[in-house]
Amino acid sequence: MADIEKGEAKETGQRAVLKITDMDPKFKYEISKIHGAEKVMLCFQCGTCTADCPIARFSDFYRPRKLVRMTQLGLKNRLLSNDVIWLCSTCFTCIDHCPQDVGVANIVRALRNLSVKEGDMPVVFKELASNILKTGYAYMIPELRLKKREEQGLPTLPKANLESVEKLFNITGFSKTLEKGRT
C-alpha cells in the first residue's frame, strides 16, 4: 500500500508460482455474502469482461477475469494488497456483458471494501471522506466560488446537515475505519 499512500496506484505484476498455502478456500464464501457479489462462483472464465474492459485496454495488469479467478481460488492476501483492484472505473460494461450475470464490478467493489477494512485505502478516498464529513460535499468548494454564484444569479448552495452525515459515518462503522487509517 506504500504506493497508494502517495496517491498513485502503480500497476504491479503477479508472481507466477502459486502455492496451495496461499489459498483461502473460504474466501469465495466471504465475498459471496457481500451485497452484489453473490454470484462470484458462477464465473466460468470466458473473459468477456476483460475483452470489453476500457481500463484493460490501456493497462498491462488490470484484468477483471483474473480478479474473479483469484477470488474463486481464495488468493485473499494477494488480492487485497494489490493496487490493481483500485483501477476499475466502474463503467459497468462488464456487468452488462457478462453471460453469467456475475456482476464483476460489484466483486471488485467488494474486494476494495474488504481491503479497506483489513488494511488501508488510497489517499484520495481519505480526502473525499474528510470533505464529505466537513461540508457534505465530496470536494471543498472554495468560498470564492460560493460568492460567485450570487454574481451569476444562482441560488445559494444548500448547506448539508453535517450532524446527520457524521451519524451515518459512525453507525456504518466507517468512522472507525477512517480513524484506524490515521494511526
Place this chain on the structure above:
Amino acid sequence: MPELKYLLFMGCVVPYRISSYEISTRKVFDKLGVELVEMPEYNCCGLPLDPVNHDVMLTLAARNLCLAEQQNLNIMALCNGCFGTLNHVNKELKEDRKLKEKVNGYLKEIGMEFKGTITVKHLIHVLAEDIGFEKIKDNVQKPLTQLRVAQHTGCHVVRPGKIVGFNDPENPTTLKNLIKVTGAKCLDYMDETECCGAPIIGVNAEIPLQLAREKLDHVRAVGAQVLITVCPFCHMMYDLNQPRIERTFNEQFGIPILHYPQLLGLAMGFSPAELALEQLRVDASKILKPD
C-alpha cells in the same frame, strides 16, 4: 403554474467547478416551463465512497432520497454518477425488503425512514420523456443546421442496463435524438460508448488520459466540431483536461465540449454569455460564427 416540477440534485462536481452546466440548465428549463426546486440539506450522493464502504454509500444516497420523499417531488440529477447511484439505491430499496430494513435501521439514527415514494431521473430522461421532443422542437428558434456534433452519453446514465432500463447501453440513442432536435447534425464515431475514465483519475492518471485522448481522436476523425456531454465528470475529463491531454501526447485537438443544455440553449436563441460558454476551458467561439 408550471406542470413539471423536480427537485434539482446538483451533486458536488457541478457546484465545485462546472457552473456552466448549472447555469445553462436553469436557463433552458425555465424557458421550457419546468420548475426546478432547490434541494435543502442534501449531501454527496454517496458514489465516491462506494469503493471504500458500500454501506456508507447506501445511507448517504438513502438520506437524499428521504429528503425528496419529504418534499414529495421526483429528483432530477445533472450528473451521471449521482443519477446512477440515487436511482440504483432507490430501486434496490423499493424491491429488496431485507436491504430496506437494514438501511432504515441506519436511517433511524437520524430520524429518517425510506418509504419508496419518489423516482429519480437524469436531465436527459426529463427532456426526452417528460418534456418531450415536440415541446423542445417548438422552442427551437435558431436551428443549428451548420453544426456537426458528436455525443458522449457516458456510462451511469445507461448502465447497468438491467437497472437503468433506459436506452440500449450498447447503442444509446436519446442524446443523439436530443441533438437532432436542435437542427445540428449528429455524427457517429468509433467506440462511442467508451468510458471517460474520470472515476480513477485520483488513483491513476495515465489510463484516463489515454482513454480521453482516444475519444477526442475518434471524434475528430469523423469531422465533428464539438462534443456534447451530459455529465460533469465526463465534461471535466474532455474539457478541463484537454490541454493536459494535448501536452501529454503532443497533439492538438481544440475540440469544444458543450453540456447538452448549452447546445439546446443556443438553438433556443439564448446568447453564448447567457449559457456561460465563456466558462469552458476549450474555446467554443469558433463554432458560434454566423452561418
